[in-house]
Amino acid sequence: MKELNKSTILRLARYLRVLQKLKSLGFVKVFSNNLGDAIGVTPAVVRKDFSMISIPGNKRGGYNIDTLIAHLGAALGKDQVHEVIIVGCGRIGSALMEYREFAKEGIHVVAGFDSDPARVAASANVPIYDIREMPDFIRSRGITVGIVAVPDAAAAQVLSRMTEAGIQGVLNFAPVELKCSEGCLIHNVNLGLEIENLFYLLKLGDRQSPVHELT
């Protein structure tokens, strides 16, 4: 297998999503142009991406979906168990602890952590522990990915304690853009900013041309 870059990896993940949906609809074969349409790239990009993970090109007859799923899954490490922790068990954090979609995708939320003793619940379905127990938990379980859902004032300190213990990838819901100098990956999901941006972009659309004709 050749070296894959970040954007290729992310496209492979999106192909895999589409293929799993097609399979659940009973489809057996798919063409590169269908996959390209589904994720917004040309069929040539699809075929090039597949050649990167040693899936032979097949313009005429289409690809077998099961074969593609197996190849993509292997390339992406989909067979591995994906254990994550959630730090901060307020509204957003606790909603994510019970989020059924994670389980469907092979993502296993193994524990939550919170600084509020009232939220600690070690015998819950997904246990919530005191945040002071987090570093030992990360080390002993070899956890590499965590979700941050603490208030913004606590986020930077929580992040450094997580990365010190071994966390390498973070999905951050705290309303502050976290940065990490130690080479760990951080994806910031700022929900307030996402909503604001929609309003700003709609305003931009209003200035340039009507985006959408209202009835």
Place this chain on the structure above:
Amino acid sequence: MKELNKSTILRLARYLRVLQKLKSLGFVKVFSNNLGDAIGVTPAVVRKDFSMISIPGNKRGGYNIDTLIAHLGAALGKDQVHEVIIVGCGRIGSALMEYREFAKEGIHVVAGFDSDPARVAASANVPIYDIREMPDFIRSRGITVGIVAVPDAAAAQVLSRMTEAGIQGVLNFAPVELKCSEGCLIHNVNLGLEIENLFYLLKLGDRQSPVHELT
């Protein structure tokens, strides 16, 4: 004011965020290189963006933060009330209905909608109505932005009913990439995919070079 493109608008929104944080820390002045560092662009980009919204360049003395906040807020329409609805009031949807960060940002969740009669609560703090009432509500209140937090099977139909009634911008949490042909803006936040992507990218890092030295 000149025509702003999408990426400029999004940068202006990020500057505004940083400036509000600096103001809350008691800062009065800021330089273009500080702002550039904070959002990962060069000082020249910051100055060019500011010139687009008629903020004069000021290399030497720095910018006054209050003046910048006022200019950016006006350019972005920050003074307007941002009313949103949430469609689908399960775990994620109801967590978002009570999300305090929205109120801080001037985003007002005015109602939730659900197809499950057990979730309807018209007299709640943020009322939850039957989803059949949604189109009339959108039209009568002139709502333009909505959050979709329904299961994936329902998402496409819900989206089309929203856009028919006048919704132009959607933040989608349903685990399916929604597309809209009528020119409305959709931002998909697929939480399962976000987590998976972190694992995939960490795996990529492992193959290429150690991302992070574990203790």
